[in-house]
Amino acid sequence: MNFFLTVSGRKVKQAILIVIISFFTALFYFSQSIVQFPVLSAKEEPRAIYKGENGIALTFNIGWGDVQAEPILQVLKKQKVQSATFFLSGAWAERHPETVKDIQEMGYEIGSLGYAYEDYTELEDDQIRRDINRSLEVLKKLDVQEVELLRSPTGHFDKRTLEIADDMGLTMVHWSLNSQDWKNPGVQKIVKNVSKVKKGDIILMHASDAATQTAKALPEVLALIQNKGEMVTVSHLIANGKVKTTLIP
Known part of the structure; x- marks a missing residue:
């Protein structure tokens, strides 16, 4: 017993x-x-977000030019698009305060594209910090508050760039779908490039003057996106579901 x-x-x-x-x-x-915002890896290494889970984020880079931004905003307004994210260079924003105001009043999200259009992988650490800080100062003067998103001006970044952005409290945002609109390959080619869109994608488009066909392609692009999922800002995308990140070694 x-x-x-x-x-x-x-x-x-x-x-x-x-x-x-x-x-x-x-x-x-x-x-x-x-955890909805996994910007860090298991080793606490900063990463760049390039894809989400719920919704589709349409993003525009504006680095320079005086012509293309307004027609694109007019298309977005006409199509009653409520969510988009614009990455603005400080130098451009400084020269176009009224357009920045229009972007804000339309309810769109604004992130930093740095100040000058330079490749961060070719700059020293202090130069990168200066460029980012200068852009944030310009946006703050234009009443763009709480900027938390950064896109590397040329799209190039490395581990060092990611660490600097993270130290400055910024999230580096890349993309999962490139419209290639800056190459001006033709309206239908731009539409075809975006036709691969699916939920969670971050789409790269441009509103700089080099992208002369974007405004014309935009109505069809918007129709494609709206058929595949809800259009959201980048912040909404990364805060409401899992996100995919990439780490540059």
């Missing part, structure tokens, strides 16, 4: 231990599942 009680007690203890381990394992995986 004593042997039976000893064995039974041991089994009860083992069962309790298994339950405790299972509980904490489930708690761990649950806590991981509710």
Whole structure:
């Protein structure tokens, strides 16, 4: 009888231990599942976000020019687009305060494209920080508050750039779908490039003067996007579902 009680007690203890381990394992995986903004890797290394899960984010880069931004805004207004994200260079924003105001009044999100259109991978650390800070100062003067998103001006970045952005409290945003509109390949080619769109995509388009066919392609592009999912800002995309990130070695 004593042997039976000893064995039974041991089994009860083992069962309790298994339950405790299972509980904490489930708690761990649950806590991981509710993290919606995984900008850091397991090694605490900053990453660039390039894709989400829910919604589709249409983004425009504006680095220079005086002509193309307004027609694009007019198309967005006519099509009643409520969500888009514009990455503005500080130098451009400084020269076009009224257009920046229009973007804000239309309810669109604004992120930084740096100040000057330079390749961050070719600059020293202090030069990168200066360029980013200068752009943030310009946007702040134009009443663009709480800028949290950064896109590298040329699209090129490395681990060093990501670390600097992270230190400055900014999230580097890349893209998962490139419209190639800056190449001016023809309206239908731009539309075809975007036809691959699916939920979670961050689409790259341009409103700089080099992209002369974007405004004409935009109505068809918008129709494609709206048929595939809800259009959201980048911030909404990364805050309402899992995001995919990339780390440059």
